[in-house]
Amino acid sequence: MKLSRALGVVALLGLGVSAHAADYPSGYTKCVQNTGATCTMTGTRSTALGKNDAFVYAVKTGSFVCSSANYPSNTYPSSAWCSYSNTTTSSASSVASSVASSSSSKSSSSVASSVASSVASSSVASSSSSTTTSNQCVGGATLTNVTVDCGGKTIGTACSGDGEGQAPVFTLNNATIKNVRLAAGKAGDGIHCVGGNCRLENVVWEDVCEDAASNLSEGGTMTVSGGAAYEAKDKVFQHNSKNSTTIVENFSATNIGKLWRSCGDCTNNGGPRTAKISNVTIYGKVGDTVAGGNRNYGDKITIRNLKVQGYTAPKPTSSNPNQSSPKICVEYTGVTDHNGSSKSLGQTWNGAVCDVSTTDVTSF
Numbered sequence: 001m002k003l004s005r006a007l008g009v010v011a012l013l014g015l016g017v018s019a020h021a022a023d024y025p026s027g028y029t030k031c032v033q034n035t036g037a038t039c040t041m042t043g044t045r046s047t048a049l050g051k052n053d054a055f056v057y058a059v060k061t062g063s064f065v066c067s068s069a070n071y072p073s074n075t076y077p078s079s080a081w082c083s084y085s086n087t088t089t090s091s092a093s094s095v096a097s098s099v100a101s102s103s104s105s106k107s108s109s110s111v112a113s114s115v116a117s118s119v120a121s122s123s124v125a126s127s128s129s130s131t132t133t134s135n136q137c138v139g140g141a142t143l144t145n146v147t148v149d150c151g152g153k154t155i156g157t158a159c160s161g162d163g164e165g166q167a168p169v170f171t172l173n174n175a176t177i178k179n180v181r182l183a184a185g186k187a188g189d190g191i192h193c194v195g196g197n198c199r200l201e202n203v204v205w206e207d208v209c210e211d212a213a214s215n216l217s218e219g220g221t222m223t224v225s226g227g228a229a230y231e232a233k234d235k236v237f238q239h240n241s242k243n244s245t246t247i248v249e250n251f252s253a254t255n256i257g258k259l260w261r262s263c264g265d266c267t268n269n270g271g272p273r274t275a276k277i278s279n280v281t282i283y284g285k286v287g288d289t290v291a292g293g294n295r296n297y298g299d300k301i302t303i304r305n306l307k308v309q310g311y312t313a314p315k316p317t318s319s320n321p322n323q324s325s326p327k328i329c330v331e332y333t334g335v336t337d338h339n340g341s342s343k344s345l346g347q348t349w350n351g352a353v354c355d356v357s358t359t360d361v362t363s364f
Helices: 003-008 091-103 106-127
Strands: 028-033 037-040 045-050 054-061 062-067 081-085 141-144 145-157 170-173 176-182 193-195 198-205 213-215 221-224 230-240 244-262 273-285 289-296 300-308 325-331 343-347 361-363
Touching: 028 037, 028 062, 028 300, 037 081, 062 081, 062 244, 170 176, 170 198, 193 198, 198 213, 213 221, 213 244, 273 289, 289 300, 300 325
Parallel strands: 141 170, 145 176, 170 193, 176 198, 193 213, 198 221, 198 230, 213 230, 221 244, 230 244, 244 273, 244 289, 273 300, 289 325, 300 361
Antiparallel strands: 028 081, 037 062, 045 054, 045 081, 325 343
């Protein structure tokens, strides 16, 4: 694990805190509630999620999404709060001390050891990684073989409705971008992954323009970890490249058409394309289906721990016992070179394309 990814290291401590502040530990600043909203901060800090004097902790760098998915093994409702420590640090020992000082149910040495070990292991693994830089965090940039930490900046270029063919705000070539917001009305075609393996970490789309991100890397993997997308009239994530994978984890979306779609009518269309969706929460409306893949091209969609607001599960006694609302996973027949339209074959559970069961999806 890279040092720059230390924000993803979660110390699952389940700690109690002093009684003076029910929604946040002593020495922390209360930020946003557990609804997928973004907590804005700078630097590397200890963060907490909880209420009523009970908290779980995580070490994060820069702005982050306040969601249960980012603090596993907890049962906090949307009324819980995220907060962050009032001191920044870059050392494992001082991060551990910050968390330990907030604990009253574990010894300081136990807490410090747990967090320090996690952060230290990230430091060792990062010794051969590419350099982290922030001066390339500008609209229209092409990032190659680097990790760019935008530190919570809001970036944008332009947006012409949801029309096709718009330029991306960032183009990634075997690169990572993290801790950035794409401005409403300026998000273009979002982020393109055009080569190698790309990582989008804690990226927030304030208002999706064309698509939030597109996987165009033949044989590569595009990973979206953390973050959130709002108001995607069509797709959030578009997947065009063949023999490639898109991973969406610990993510939230609000008012979308689809979360992920394998291209239905691309030039030289084919596959297979793989999607792995886990620990995702969807608020508001879904246009028709959460994810769709092409059966004739060998696509595979795996969905685990999906939460959908207002979701209605299939009713075995109905005329269409496989149908949920919204649909979760739909199989299509893809076409090539825009030769006709991609035909829907309907929603399936645990089928050739859709690796998802009814127990993988819950309503709230």
